[in-house]
Amino acid sequence: MLNSDAIWIIFTGFLVASSCGLLGSFLVLRRMAMVGDAISHAVLPGIVIGYLVTGSREPWVMVPAAGLLGILTSSIIEVLHQKAGVQSDASIGVTFTFLFAIGVILISMFAGQVDLDQECVLYGEIAYLPLNPLVLANGWSLGPKMVWILMPLLLLISLGIYLFYTPLSLTAFDPAFALSIGIKVGFWHQVLMGAVSFTTVASFDSVGAILVVAFLVVIPSTAWLLSQRLPLMLGLCLLLAFIISVTGYLAASWLNVSISGAMACSSGVLFVLAFLFSPLEGRVWLAFKKKSQQIGSI
Amino acid sequence: MNIAEIIGTNNFMVLFGSVLLTASTAVIGSFSYVRRQALIGDAIAHALLPGICLAFMWTGSKSPWVLVPGAILTGWLSVLCQETIVKYSKIKEDAALGIVLSVFFAFGIVLLTYIQQHGYASQSGLDKFLFGNAASLLLPDLLSFGLLALAVLLLVLAFYKEFLTYSFDPNFAETVGMSSTWLRLLLNGLTVVAVVIGIQAVGVVLMAAVLITPAAAARSWTHRLPTMILLAAAFSGSSAIAGVSISMLASGLPTGPLIVVVLSLIAVVSFLFAPQKGLISRNRRQQFHQRKINRENLLKLLYHHRSLGLKAIYERRPMEEQSIKKGLAELQQAQWVRQENKAYQLTEPGEKAARRIIKLHRLWEYYLSHKVHIAPDHVHEDAEMMEHILTPEMEALLEKELGFPEKDPHQSEIPYH
Amino acid sequence: MIIQVEKPVLEVHDLTVSYHQKPVLWGVDFSLPGGVMAGIMGPNGSGKSTLLKSIMGLLSLSGGRISVFSKNLDEVRKKVSYVPQKESVDWDFPATVKDVVMMGRYGHLGLLRRPGKIDQEIVEEALEQVNMQDLRNRQLGQLSGGQQQRVFLARALAQQADLYLMDEPFVGVDAATEQILVELLNGLKQKGKTLIVVHHNLQTAPDYFDWLVLLNQRLVASAPFEQAFTAALLQETYGGRLNMLSTLAQHMKKEQFAAREHR
Numbered sequence: 001m002l003n004s005d006a007i008w009i010i011f012t013g014f015l016v017a018s019s020c021g022l023l024g025s026f027l028v029l030r031r032m033a034m035v036g037d038a039i040s041h042a043v044l045p046g047i048v049i050g051y052l053v054t055g056s057r058e059p060w061v062m063v064p065a066a067g068l069l070g071i072l073t074s075s076i077i078e079v080l081h082q083k084a085g086v087q088s089d090a091s092i093g094v095t096f097t098f099l100f101a102i103g104v105i106l107i108s109m110f111a112g113q114v115d116l117d118q119e120c121v122l123y124g125e126i127a128y129l130p131l132n133p134l135v136l137a138n139g140w141s142l143g144p145k146m147v148w149i150l151m152p153l154l155l156l157i158s159l160g161i162y163l164f165y166t167p168l169s170l171t172a173f174d175p176a177f178a179l180s181i182g183i184k185v186g187f188w189h190q191v192l193m194g195a196v197s198f199t200t201v202a203s204f205d206s207v208g209a210i211l212v213v214a215f216l217v218v219i220p221s222t223a224w225l226l227s228q229r230l231p232l233m234l235g236l237c238l239l240l241a242f243i244i245s246v247t248g249y250l251a252a253s254w255l256n257v258s259i260s261g262a263m264a265c266s267s268g269v270l271f272v273l274a275f276l277f278s279p280l281e282g283r284v285w286l287a288f289k290k291k292s293q294q295i296g297s298i
Numbered sequence: 299m300n301i302a303e304i305i306g307t308n309n310f311m312v313l314f315g316s317v318l319l320t321a322s323t324a325v326i327g328s329f330s331y332v333r334r335q336a337l338i339g340d341a342i343a344h345a346l347l348p349g350i351c352l353a354f355m356w357t358g359s360k361s362p363w364v365l366v367p368g369a370i371l372t373g374w375l376s377v378l379c380q381e382t383i384v385k386y387s388k389i390k391e392d393a394a395l396g397i398v399l400s401v402f403f404a405f406g407i408v409l410l411t412y413i414q415q416h417g418y419a420s421q422s423g424l425d426k427f428l429f430g431n432a433a434s435l436l437l438p439d440l441l442s443f444g445l446l447a448l449a450v451l452l453l454v455l456a457f458y459k460e461f462l463t464y465s466f467d468p469n470f471a472e473t474v475g476m477s478s479t480w481l482r483l484l485l486n487g488l489t490v491v492a493v494v495i496g497i498q499a500v501g502v503v504l505m506a507a508v509l510i511t512p513a514a515a516a517r518s519w520t521h522r523l524p525t526m527i528l529l530a531a532a533f534s535g536s537s538a539i540a541g542v543s544i545s546m547l548a549s550g551l552p553t554g555p556l557i558v559v560v561l562s563l564i565a566v567v568s569f570l571f572a573p574q575k576g577l578i579s580r581n582r583r584q585q586f587h588q589r590k591i592n593r594e595n596l597l598k599l600l601y602h603h604r605s606l607g608l609k610a611i612y613e614r615r616p617m618e619e620q621s622i623k624k625g626l627a628e629l630q631q632a633q634w635v636r637q638e639n640k641a642y643q644l645t646e647p648g649e650k651a652a653r654r655i656i657k658l659h660r661l662w663e664y665y666l667s668h669k670v671h672i673a674p675d676h677v678h679e680d681a682e683m684m685e686h687i688l689t690p691e692m693e694a695l696l697e698k699e700l701g702f703p704e705k706d707p708h709q710s711e712i713p714y715h
Numbered sequence: 716m717i718i719q720v721e722k723p724v725l726e727v728h729d730l731t732v733s734y735h736q737k738p739v740l741w742g743v744d745f746s747l748p749g750g751v752m753a754g755i756m757g758p759n760g761s762g763k764s765t766l767l768k769s770i771m772g773l774l775s776l777s778g779g780r781i782s783v784f785s786k787n788l789d790e791v792r793k794k795v796s797y798v799p800q801k802e803s804v805d806w807d808f809p810a811t812v813k814d815v816v817m818m819g820r821y822g823h824l825g826l827l828r829r830p831g832k833i834d835q836e837i838v839e840e841a842l843e844q845v846n847m848q849d850l851r852n853r854q855l856g857q858l859s860g861g862q863q864q865r866v867f868l869a870r871a872l873a874q875q876a877d878l879y880l881m882d883e884p885f886v887g888v889d890a891a892t893e894q895i896l897v898e899l900l901n902g903l904k905q906k907g908k909t910l911i912v913v914h915h916n917l918q919t920a921p922d923y924f925d926w927l928v929l930l931n932q933r934l935v936a937s938a939p940f941e942q943a944f945t946a947a948l949l950q951e952t953y954g955g956r957l958n959m960l961s962t963l964a965q966h967m968k969k970e971q972f973a974a975r976e977h978r
Contacts, residue, residue, distance in 0.1 A: 028389075029808060033396040034337050041503055084569040084577055089336035089392075090514040097507030098562035101555035108552050166821050174804045174818070180771045180797035181822030181874075182789070210344070210403050217396030221389050224809055228854035233809045258411040264404030271397060275387055280854075283386055388807035388856065580971045587972055669957060670933045672742045673717070676729055679778065679975070680742050684963065687972050692962060699959065 006249065008143050013245030013263055015150040016203040019157050020215035021223070021237030023196050025230075028220040029172040034089065035074060035193070036216040038096035040200045040209040042073040044103030047201075052110060063149065063202050070197020071190075073099060146206045153202055157195065161234065168192070169230055207260045214264035218271050219244070225274040225281065240270060309546060315440040316499050316538040320557065322447035323496035324512040324534035325454055326488055328527045331513035332465045333485075336506075337392075338377065341399040342493045343505035345376030347406025351413060354424055362442045366494055373490035376402050439498065447495050450488055461485060462523055499538065500554035507558040508534065515565035518572035537561040591686045592617065592625040594655050597634065597644070601652035605641045653713045659685040660706035661696050667707040668700070674707035716936040716943055717745055723785075724749040724878055724909045725770065730779035731975065732762070732769050737968035738777065738932075739765050741960060745928060745937035752900060752910045754920055754940075757930035758953050763913045764800065766930065767880050770911075771797045777974035783878060793822055796876035798867050800883050806855045806863060813851040815866050816841055819873030841872035844899060861892035868896060872903075879903065879910045885919075897923055920944065932960050 027036050043066035050065025073095055080091035142148065161168060170178040171188045179185050196216070204212045223236035248263030255262070276284045330338055346369040353368025354360060376398045383394040410424065454461065464471040464481040472478045489509075496508040516529035541557030570578045599614055600606060611626075612619055626642060629635035634648030644652060659681045666677040688696065706712055723746035730743040740762040747753055755763050768774045770781055772788050784791050796819075819841065820834040830838075842848045845865040850858070858866065864884055871879055879900075885893050900910055900923075911928075914920060920927070920940075927943035929935040929952040936943040936952070967974065 028393045029805075031390050031392050031805075033390075033393040034340075037340070037396055037399065080569065084518070085575055086514050086517075086569065087331065087334060087336055089334065090331060090510050093336050093340060093506040093510045094514055094562065094565055097504050097511065097558055100503050101507070101558035101562070104552060104555040105559065108550060163827060166824070166826060169810075170818060170821060173808045173810065173815075174799065176768070176771075176773060176799040176803055177797060177818070177870075179773050180792075180795075180799075182792045183821075210400050210407070213396055214400035214404055217393050218400060221393050221397055224389070225387060227809055229811055229814060230809045252408075255408075255412060256415045257408045261404045261407035261411065264400055265408055268397070268401030268404065271401070275383065281387065281856075390805075574969075583971050584973070587970065665959065666742065670741065670960070671717070671935065672744065672933065676742060676744055679729060680731070683973075683975055687963065687967060687970075689966065692959070692966070695962070696959060 006253070008147065009259060010245050010249050012144060012147055012150060012206055013248065013259075014241050015147065015154050016207055016212070017215045017219060017241030017244055017263070017267075018238050019150065019154045019199050020203060020212060021219035021241050022157050022161060022234055023192070023199055024216035025220040025223065025234055025237060026168055026172055026192055027196065028217060028224065029230075030192075033217045034092050035077065036196055036200065037213045038077065038092045039070045039073050039193075039197050040204055040212045040216075042096040042099035043067075043069045043197070043201050043204075044100050045069060045106055046103075048103050048106040048110075052106075058145075060149075063198060066201035067194070067198040069099070070200060071194050074190075074193040074197070144206075146202070149202050150206075153199060157199065160195070164188075164191075207263075211260040211264050214267050215241075218264070218267040222267070222271045222274045225271075225278045228280065240267070244270065309542075311437065311440060313539060313542050315444060316542050316553070316557065317535040318444050318447050319495050319499045320508050320534040320538045321531040322450050323492045323499075323508045324530040325527050326450060326492035327509035328513040328516065328523065328530045329461055329465050329485060330489060331510060331517065332523060332526075336510045336514075337395055338380070338489060339493050339496075339509035340506040341376055341380060341395045341402075342373045342490055343497055343502045344399045344406075345373050345402035346494065346497065346502070347403055348372050348409055349406075350424065351406055351409035355409070355413060360424065362439060366442070366446075369494050370487075370490050372402065373493060374487060377486045377490065443495050443498050446491055450491055450495070453484075453488060457481075457484065465523075500558055504554055504558045507561055511558070511561045511565050512537075515561075515568040518568040518575045533561065533564050537564060587686070589621075589625070589628070592621055593629055594651075594686055596622065596625050596629060597648060597652040598655055600635065600642055600644050601649060601656065605638075605643045607641050611642065653715070655685050657713050658688050658693060660710060660712045661693075661700065661703075662688065663706045663708070664700055664703050664712070665696060668703075677707060716938045716945075716948055717934060718938040718942070719746050720748040722749070723747055724783070725911070726782045726785075727766075727770070728780050728782075730766075730769060730781065731777045732765055732774055733777045733967075733974050734765075735968060736971050736973065737964045738960075738974050739964070740769070740930075741933040743779070743930070743934045745934055747909065747911070747926065747928075747937075749909050750904060750907050751926040752904050752912065752924050753926035753928060754912055754914045754924035755928045755930060756914055756917070756920065756952070757935075761931040761952075763930055764882050766928075767797070767882050767911070767913060770880060771795070793874075794877045796871040796874040796879045798871050798879070798881040798884060801860070801863055801867060801887060806858065808855055810855055811852050812847055812855070812858070812866050812869075813838060813842070815855065816851075816869045816873050819870040822874060837875065838869075838873050841869040844872055845869045846895065860887035861889050864888050864896065865892065868899065872899075877908055879908060881910065881912045883913050883915070885914065885916070893919075917949070932957065932964075 024033070024036060027033050046066035046069030047062050050061050053065075054061045076095045077088075077091050080086045080094065081088045084091075086094065167178070167183050167188045170183060171185050175185050200209075200212050200216070203215070219237050219240050220233070222240055223233045227233040227236050244263055244266045248266040249259055251257075251266060252259040252262035274282065276282050279285055327339065330336060349368035349370070349372030350365045351368075352372070353364050356368075357364050380391075380394045380398045383389050383397065384391055389397070413424065460471070460476050460481055463474070463476060464478060464485065468478045468482070471481060492509065493505055497505050500508050512530035512533040513526065515533055516526045519529055520526050537557050537560040540560045541553055544556050544560075545551050545553040568576070570576050573579050595615065596611070599611065603610075603614075606614070608623075608626075611622060615622055626635060629648065630637065633645055634651055635642055636645050637643075662681040662684045663674075663677040666672045666680060667674045672680075702714065703712060725747040727743055727745055730740060731738060732740040743766065755766060757763055765774065769776060770783070770788075781788065783795060788795065816838045817830055817834065820830055820837065824830060824834070839848070842851055845868050847862065847865050847869060850862065855863070855866070864887070868884065871881070884896060888896065900912070904910060912923070914923070921944060924940050926938070927940045928937045929943060929948055931952050936948045966972075
């Protein structure tokens with residue numbers, strides 16, 4: 001029942017989910033989850049402008065164009081919060097809606113030329129992925145083009161986290177201490193924002209903004225509920241990514257519904273399970289332990 | 299002839315409708331802002347989708363009277379989920395919002411595709427609800443959402459003082475006998491309704507803007523909640539008018555995004571130009587002070603040297619020649635400085651002004667060394683700055699507190715006249 | 716009562732610090748001798764934490780300068796250890812006790828090098844000193860307030876610094892743990908290290924410190940403990956703010972004045 005298209009879709013889902021999960025871990029630990037949401041929406045004008053300028057919808061155009069806009073987004077949020085004294089949450093809300101609105105207006109102004117709409121950004125459909133394969137000159141198909149962007153991206157992110165584990169973890173846990181031993185906290189913040197932007201864009205071209213948010217936030221949160229150490233949490237993100245992409249795909253093809261949506265739902269189900277049954281602090285588990293202790297004490 | 303006749307009944311209705319929808323949302327948004335829950339609206343907006351789908355699947359109807367209750371139910375449920383996650387786990391507010399937002403919406407998408415695949419009649423356009431478009435609002439929609447908006451406004455009016463107290467400090471509200479649980483539920487419920495209303499005008503993604511941008515913009519102009527609410531509503535209303543009008547003139551451009559862009563521009567202008575908090579206003583005030591400091595330093599210089607040529611002034615003040623020239627010109631205009639044979643001298647009033655600055659300098663040095671106990675050889679630098687900052691009121695206070703001392707810590711006389 | 720010392724470990728010159736143009740520390744000028752345990756005391760909002768953060772270069776100064784071991788801080792960072800307030804971090808962070816203590820070695824390791832055998836030994840030793848070796852694999856979220864503070868202290872020990880700056884290390888700690896911590900700090904002092912501790916309990920202060928810095932927006936005293944711990948100086952420190960300074964600070968914030976001229 002798993003034909004080659006299915007394998008490619010699951011594999012792409014896994015690539016996106018693990019890249020987002022790894023980076024999202026640092027976002028969630030820094031309490032910046034909603035910045036990920038903002039970036040995933042605010043890159044729309046970048047995509048439109050990139051398309052209008054180059055006339056191409058190839059990933060190599062879209063990813064850098066939108067990536068730049070992602071960095072711009074996080075900078076505007078910073079400026080509004082630091083310089084203009086707007087609450088941090090509000091500055092996120094003001095920024096991404098403004099940029100998204102500009103994107104939508106651009107799309108309708110050039111409606112004849114742009115094959116994009118806001119629904120496609122929101123929903124994105126991983127199912128169409130195999131329709132855009134990378135074909136070599138001799139006719140061999142190497143699978144969906146996006147895979148050839150997402151795979152190096154995942155490797156790069158993993159390598160980056162491995163090499164720079166110290167500053168990334170330290171600036172997330174205790175920025176004041178990090179500064180005191182001479183780590184450039186501001187610099188690492190920008191690096192993380194840049195990485196999130198590129199990943200978001202590369203991902204949502206294939207899966208849609210909402211799935212990106214689900215992967216950025218739900219996967220790390222679930223992993224956090226299940227682990228006591230950051231390296232384990234990062235590893236769990238990879239495992240969760242695998243489970244989510246497989247179960248999501250299977251559920252979607254069984255019910256004949258959106259694959260992206262099913263994958264995000266599957267992550268939601270895993271979160272609820274972890275919330276209730278995590279051996280560390282799941283609510284049901286805690287209640288059960290309490291009860292058995294009471295019984296034991298009688 | 300009234301406005302409705304000029305622009306056409308339909309357009310007038312759309313205009314009126316969008317103003318009502320966005321303004322009432324902004325009123326609730328002001329409370330979200332002061333409760334520091336600016337992004338809750340974003341989560342709620344996304345959580346409406348499954349409610350709409352479920353309501354449709356259950357009844358097969360697309361009437362707002364069916365869909366809205368469904369939407370309100372899941373919207374409210376999403377707030378509950380968010381609060382539960384934060385309360386019962388180590389997951390923080392931001393991540394809880396992201397979880398609720400994405401999972402509810404994804405569930406909605408799954409339901410939507412399920413509906414499409416399973417041959418429900420007349421399912422098309424179900425998600426139109428989410429990509430609201432003020433320009434296509436029809437009379438029945440306007441009536442129902444307008445009624446909702448009025449209900450929201452009336453409730454805010456009725457519970458204004460409770461909402462204000464609760465938003466500022468929930469614990470205090472409890473101590474004065476308000477039930478913070480009920481107020482929270484009510485305020486959350488109103489936020490959900492406001493989102494349902496606002497989404498008609500701008501759609502799910504931009505919903506956060508209608509809720510929070512007017513409040514954030516209004517906040518830069520005022521410190522008081524009532525003024526902030528009125529301003530937010532006014533900003534929203536005028537953005538709606540501008541957005542709808544532009545959309546009508548340049549047909550084809552979508553109304554919702556236009557409203558949001560206008561709203562954002564109002565916010566940007568507020569962040570830059572609001573008199574107290576605006577960035578540019580703050581910068582201009584700093585420049586204004588810098589010019590005053592510059593002038594006062596020149597006054598001091600001329601006071602000590604009686605008469606100086608331009609060159610001599612350049613040598614003695616470590617500043618750009620341009621700003622020295624400007625300062626001198628300003629002083630001449632105030633008739634504090636006059637020019638004789640290419641040399642600058644103080645006039646009678648100029649000398650008086652210079653003496654005041656020197657007095658402030660020496661008084662402050664006296665204050666620092668006698669009251670703040672800073673060593674006399676460390677007080678000069680601070681006094682160099684504070685002599686320009688002390689206001690006449692503080693000057694009087696200082697003289698009184700110190701009892702008009704005669705000499706500063708370096709034994710220089712303090713000139714009082 | 717401000718006593719300057721010869722060959723100071725820490726020199727603070729005419730330090731003025733503002734938050735959003737509002738001065739919170741005013742012309743603070745003192746020096747500290749080596750090998751002492753110095754307390755920084757003053758009422759709430761008197762600028763104690765601000766002083767520590769300024770010394771560590773975490774805030775930009777409006778005026779003045781600071782030198783540590785007669786050098787710029789950047790040259791001697793490895794010899795200085797900073798212990799932030801316990802509340803400043805999220806103790807739900809996915810890390811174990813040992814992970815946090817190992818962070819004390821990061822400053823010595825640089826960006827890319829992994830902790831080696833020596834680092835492991837140093838961390839073990841630090842854990843033993845605070846009596847946390849049995850809890851080394853415990854998750855942070857499961858620690859009591861006193862244990863959290865011991866973890867922070869162990870991390871500082873692992874830095875093997877010569878100067879320790881500690882922001883309220885005894886807050887949220889039970890009396891027994893406080894005693895253990897104080898003994899540890901005394902042990903460090905015996906080895907010739909210098910400790911600067913923000914503290915707010917006037918009762919215990921005489922037992923802990925041999926030098927006292929009294930602060931309330933401005934420096935009230937910096938002297939050997941007995942000379943500074945007098946009724947008059949304490950009254951001056953805790954007897955309320957200087958009205959004039961507060962009014963002026965408020966005015967400067969409102970009008971966006973800088974505390975020093977731009978050059």
